[in-house]
Amino acid sequence: MAYLSPEQLTSLRKGHYSQMSENKGKTQIFSLGMTVMEAMLLCSSIDLYEMNLLRLVEQKVQQRREIMVTLYSAQLSDLVLSMLAIDEHKRPSFNEVLNHPLMRPYSNKISLSNSNGTKGSRAYPIAH
Secondary structure, three states, X not given: OOOOOHHHHHHHHHOOOOOOOOOHHHHHHHHHHHHHHHHHHOOOOHHHEEOOOOEEOHHHHHHHHHHHHHHOOHHXXXXXXXXXXXXXXXXXXXXXXXXXXXXXXXXXXXXEEOOOOOEEEEEOOOOO
């Protein structure tokens, strides 16, 4: 399931299909945040959307956020909460997520270009 960001939902409501987001990276960060929250809480996030109205139910998202902060460290909760910021300009970039203190031990295992210099990503196993 790909989770739509608030700005994508707004664009869909307005019928602006070609302008789904100013910054696709920030939209992807939101979707990743939703996916991580879903994994952390072991429950689907599809009920956080009213797809017939093309909107995110912010009250339900806030309830999930409150549950998450009681179960996980402040550092992890803060990272995921920042990824779920409603305002895309307040969300971290991909590089900021990789440079977060929780991610630093793993970020050196991620290459943003292939060995031949072409763009792309290649993730290496995190486990040793």
